[in-house]
Amino acid sequence: MTFQITVQPSGHQFTCDEDETILAAAMRAGVGLPYGCKNGACSSCKGKVISGNVTHKPHQQRALTEEEAAAGMSLFCCAIPHADLVIEAREVAGSSDYPVxxxxxxxxxxxxxxxxxxxxxxxxxxxxxxxxxxxxxxxxxxxxxxxxxxxxxxxxxxxxxxxxxxxxxxxxxxxxxxxxxxxxxxxxxxxxxGTFFVRDDSDKPMVLLASGTGFAPIKAIVEHLNQIGSTRKMVLYWGGRRPQDLYMDAQCREWAAKQANFDYVPVVSNALPEDNWTGRTGFVHHAVMADLPDLSGHQVYACGAPVMVESAKADFVAQCKLPDDEFYADAFTTEADLAK
The missing domain is CATH 2.40.30.10 (Translation factors)
Structure with a gap:
């Protein structure tokens, strides 16, 4: 048995097998629903079921709370349909441009x-x-x-x-x-x-937020924008527990020295005396909030530990006026995260 899925507000439609997740069916059909981990941990694929009903495979409760589920929200990477559905989701242009x-x-x-x-x-x-x-x-x-x-x-x-x-x-x-x-x-x-990449239809200044090896995709983004000659304003906040966690600090400082449109703010949360750290300290997203209390005109691209990504989005939206739909993230979920 197959079910028809209609995506609002675009009106795009695709079919989904009875034992298939909505996200898997969308990817197969070339419909660009947002997603990250595909395992019910990062919440990037969260959307709303307007009509019809679904059940969810195991997922982390923080990715979809009981209150959200009761309000019709769904994790499309884990959701199995039991009828034709109308869903509400913010589609990502360009996510299916290149074949998997x-x-x-x-x-x-x-x-x-x-x-x-x-x-x-x-x-x-x-x-x-x-x-x-x-x-x-x-x-x-x-x-x-x-x-x-x-x-x-x-x-x-x-x-x-x-x-x-x-x-x-x-x-x-x-x-x-x-x-x-x-x-x-x-x-x-x-x-x-994945759908974590720069939205080309905007020229808003970008806050690039990374913790640990969440720097990897941020590095690719900066290099790509440099290659195409982009002049969009970028500021990178990179956080680690100790200075050694900022393992390409010299590269970031070089970008900042050579590029007028790029700034770099390293942040260390647990430096030891022998580190001789004299830079910014604390949670990396708190440094953003201190420097940019009004994010209403920005886009944020965040990558790293789920707790950092979740805290940053909640605080930026609630306290810094960031539009909810201008926060783009890739939470690095480990097998330990998924096992919880």
Missing amino acids: KKMPSRVSAIEKVAPDVVVITLQLPANESLKYRAGQYIEFMLPGGKRRSYSMATAPDNGPISLHIRHMPGGFFTEQVFSTMKERDILRFEGPL
């Missing part, structure tokens, strides 16, 4: 840039290319049907792809990366995925 591919890649370099972060570079086959938007991610296809997602940290120029990978003790994939992975290893992936 499955392809092999060869590890061409592994560079340790912090005690718990490496940059791995992937070389694609000579006859293959991966078209993507800066900010999107790929999923590695691992043994046992497991998958792990990482954002491209390089601008989309058809060259090698770099990823920033943080060591998660006991992690199925990161333990391999930090112990046995070597150059010339072959990894298979699927991509590009």
Whole structure:
């Protein structure tokens, strides 16, 4: 049995199988619903069911609270329809411009840039290319049907792809990366995925907000905008627990020194005396609020830990006048997050 899904306000329609999620069906049909983790953790795909009914696969309660569900809200990455539906969602133009591919890649370099972060570079086959938007991610296809997602940290120029990978003790994939992975290893992936990329229909100044390796897609965005000669104003707030977590601080300072439209604010929350840190401290999104108490004319692109992303959106909208629909995010959910 199949059901018809109608998206408002666009009027776009697609069919969804009875055991298929709304998001999966939309992606198959080329309809650009927003999404991030695809696992019910980040809430990027949240929308409203106007008519019809759905049930949800397991998901994190913070991504869809009981109150939101009672009001008709839904996580489309987890929602299974039981009738024809009319849903309300903010579609993302350009999200289906590039085909999702499955392809092999060869590890061409592994560079340790912090005690718990490496940059791995992937070389694609000579006859293959991966078209993507800066900010999107790929999923590695691992043994046992497991998958792990990482954002491209390089601008989309058809060259090698770099990823920033943080060591998660006991992690199925990161333990391999930090112990046995070597150059010339072959990894298979699927991509590009995700709707975290710059909206080209605006010239509003951008706040780029990152924590930890959430810097990776932000780096790709900055490099891409530089390549195309964009003059949009950008300010990057990058937060870490200690200075070593800002593992490409020198690169960011170089951008700020050379680009009139780019500013950089590093923020450290738990510096130790031996770090000799003299910069900004505290939560990274609080630094944004202190510097920019009125965000009504801005766009925010946030990437990092779910707690940072969620807190930033709530506070920016409630206290800094940021329009709710001008906050774009990619929450880096780990397997530990998904298991909760």
